[in-house]
Amino acid sequence: MDKEYFRNRVSVRNYEKRHIPESLLDNILERAMRAPTCGNMQLYSVVITRDPERLRRLAKEHFNQPAASGADVILTICADFNRFSEWCEASDAKPGYNNFHSFIMALTDAVIYSQQIVTIAEMEGLGTCYLGTVNYNARQISELLELPDLVVPVASISLGYPASSPAPCERLPLEAIKHNETYRKDSREQILNLFKSKDDFPDNRKFVEENGKKSLAQVFTDIRYPESVNTTVSESFISLLKDKGFLK
């Protein structure tokens, strides 16, 4: 069963109108805490949004994508050095975690914890979807959830009972991502070959046509993840890291 699960899992963006019992959610969040964590510091927190009015406001910050607006619960997992620093100060120790390296440690911890939640939740029959939009409106989400210093939202997961079972989308062949001993430099031709199954995937061909583009890559660079947006989000995220004390 495990082996089948890992081979077949998919993210689910449509959910039944049915509540996840609080006890099940607690059970998932608690088991996930056994995930690896840097120096056993557990540099993460999770804010649970399930109140309908708050869900509506949070979904808006995620651009009302269906996975957000139709979720029973949204979890916002945060890189958190606040709790640990408070403990240090209460223990006659001087914390030194208002820096970029500490942010990266906490971010890594938070994402490991997030993925453990996803795996356990899916094995319990729930549907999950990461909302990549968490970085785009990190400041607004931060305000909505009343996050203090040294706490930054880094992953959002929508949860619900699946209303459909989507077909898996394509992945690159293993050779594309795997390097033996040193990083292999592929030629343009080799790269195109590695991406061939992606370029040829029927849904992807449809995106290209619908958007009047010449290649799938242009759908990414011109529409989905354009440089102008990436630059703007970079600036706003760096500004948030400064305000939260993680960057000078």
Add this chain to the structure above:
Amino acid sequence: MDKEYFRNRVSVRNYEKRHIPESLLDNILERAMRAPTCGNMQLYSVVITRDPERLRRLAKEHFNQPAASGADVILTICADFNRFSEWCEASDAKPGYNNFHSFIMALTDAVIYSQQIVTIAEMEGLGTCYLGTVNYNARQISELLELPDLVVPVASISLGYPASSPAPCERLPLEAIKHNETYRKDSREQILNLFKSKDDFPDNRKFVEENGKKSLAQVFTDIRYPESVNTTVSESFISLLKDKGFLK
């Protein structure tokens, strides 16, 4: 079985002198690729180190901690926007991923993939351990593995057949990390209460004594993760991000 696994898993730092079959490793890396990934871009790569001489050199960059120097294999998982950008250029599209937001997207993707590897590998009976030191010597590791622009190492996982089954260490109670609707501000007293099981954990009390400190927190702030080191690593990591093209 799954439920038991998640409740009981521990990181393993001591390994048998026994090789992991290449087919098993490939199988793990391939199944893990079904993990969620931002926009299905798969913004990660994995460099496999198993050649004994290279393992020795890589372990040195991880300060020769036993989990590194005794590993059968070390996986270095990288945030990678190089492959995707090359594909864009080969497809008549202009990539715009040389910025901080793109780094955070790729880092998140790479850590999700890493944690999926850990879960699958452990379910296959392997022992794993994240080497948090990957950030400390990221530049040296980057040179050793010959990483190109827009590729930065963000997670290292040592793998081997377990030579021992360590007892699980303590975790905070769920209340410590869980917040309903908004982030709860705990008082100093509440914080100390949430950390009580950690402060009282026998191994932790021993660390405090052995190091002649007044509190466990001081072991972290004065010895394990002191501000001076965090500041130095922050600077070197930021400098690497600039050199690799992820920061202006």
